[in-house]
Amino acid sequence: MKVAIWGSYNYGNYGDDIMAIQFAKYFKSINVRPVVYRLNKQLAKRYQIQTTDSLNELFDDAEFCIIGGGGFLVENFSAPFEEDFRRLKIVSSEKNCPVYPISIGGEGLGKNTSLSYWRQQFFQGETCKSSSVRLPSDRALIHHFGKEVNYYPDVLLSVSEFWQIPSKIKYNNIINVGINIPNTIQCKWLAFQLSVIASIRRDIVFHFIKTYLPSSPINTELRPKQLSSNIKYHVYTDPKLTLEFLASLDLVVSYKLHLGLTALALGVPFYSLGGSGKAKAFLNSIGADFAVWNPGDKRFKVAAFLSNPQNIIQAKNRFNFTIIDKFAVESRGHLELLNKLVKNVSSSFR
Template identity: 30%
Template sequence: MKILLWGAYQQGNFGDDLMAILFAKKFSQAGHTVEVFGLQETEASLNGLVVCNDIYSGVKNADVVVLGGGAVLKEAQIARILLKAAPRKIEARYISLFRAISRYGTPVCFTSIGSDGISSFSDVAWTRRRLFTSPLMLGGTVRLMKDVEILGSKSVGAEFIPDVLIGAAHHFGHEPAKWGFQRPKILLNLHQRHASFGRSFVSYLHRHLPDAKIVISNSHLPSSGLSYEWKGDLSGELYTPYKDCLEFRDLIRTVDFVVSSKLHIGLTAMSYGIPFMSVGGRGKVRDQLHQLDLQSECYVAPDDCASVFEADFSQRAYRIKERLDQIVPSLAVISSGHFDVLDRLVLS
């Protein structure tokens, strides 16, 4: 079967690209032919993947389109769309995909997608709503339990399975990371708007965990042109520029704690048993942490430094680690269900 894997791969973003590689390799191992729409050549060449950059030819040649993960069920941010080109381009991709599947009658399904800060299907951007209500939509899997009901309100079949990247270590055949917090290595990945928190946190670590090694990194390919992430500006931390998603995955495997607002950086870390704390993460991050019963420990508002700095941060790390050791092994196995559902829907 010929599969066109479609997602937010044009942004050179760690989480989306890691899912693209994971899904594409799983499909290829099952004997299918895969093209990945819009994946940057850096990732494609490193991982032996074939890229399609023309949505119409890609859809025409495919037997099925698979939406390969990410926060697809999002509201239309009208102000951002009016003021900035990047959001307009993102929504234009959904319009082009809908037109292409309608022209060629190519069915579409979804795997490990989710909502981001919405409460009903009517909140979803119209560019995306009509894709999901198309008669060509076969259904698929979602990573938040509430999304089953949201899609079900429009008779779209969706099965809840934990996010595929909570099983990243399992899917890549890796053992849990070797973990300790006596001389911890801590990875920071923050938006520039949270630089004040970053400075305060680094200063706190220098005072209370002087043996800690601090690594700061971004999470987009240089070719993406995205430069909104904080690079750090205090002594003692190491800035490590992002090069590709598998190298970054392997960096995550070497650390003892991750601080980021990014959902998939956090889930990948958790898959290896590494504690994660979100600073000002979006609705999708809060929903995911709440679903894992980790929101009180793992979510911090950027202006709420006191909850981190007035307590023993090491004890927070140990509490999160204990919870991860309890839940991740079973969630990782269950997350393989995304592949089983796809087999049942279209791939067998």
């Protein structure tokens, strides 16, 4: 049985890639042949996953298609993404292939969300079937389009179990902080402040993080001007390697949702710095509003917080990991839903 996996996988982005690969690995575990749309060729080869850049080839002979995660219910949507949905709507209709959006999400606005034209056309269309969403508020939006919907916490909250990432044991008193910030003037000032802190406090190491593959054309994240024993640079090349790296940290500060969310899933606290609405909505859902820093905090507040080792060490205690662990278990619902879809299709062959 062939199943198509569609998503924004052509940018070499950590959060999107790990969702595509996790869904594909799950399908393979239940003897289904997944084909992923526009996954990086090297990652596809490494994980033995079939990929294609052709939408027609993706849908040919597919029993059904899933949208494999993503923030497709957010309001601000760029032209390339809108064009992708136009093509998805047209080709899925031509091929008469059902599409099931899985673990998609918005910004907590629910039915008040204003979606772009082609997304509305897709979600209202005949080929779009039932969905699973990662925020409770997103259910009202999908219901608004007349479709069935299930809520489960974000599928990537299960990364520790799914990818078998062990907890790291600390062998010294060095504090490791992951920093993922955009390449803006304010963030450059923050990076300078962190370099000063690193030169004074030899017990703190700041790891700047690039969440795009080296081959990606996107270069919006800040890279430190100079590296040292206390200023390091992690470049995403493989989901598992980045997961193992995240597990070694004491704190992650990021403006990206899934870098921080997967860190939390590994037991590492996550603070969102000037992040998107979907990052704020997720942190709100786990009772961690305190972990949202506003863009203006980049100037002084963040550096002051990170200059004190006790703030970093105690950050984990502020999070309710009982809720996070509970969400991790419940997040398996997305994969269980896929299993039911496969069984329903298989039973129709008998």
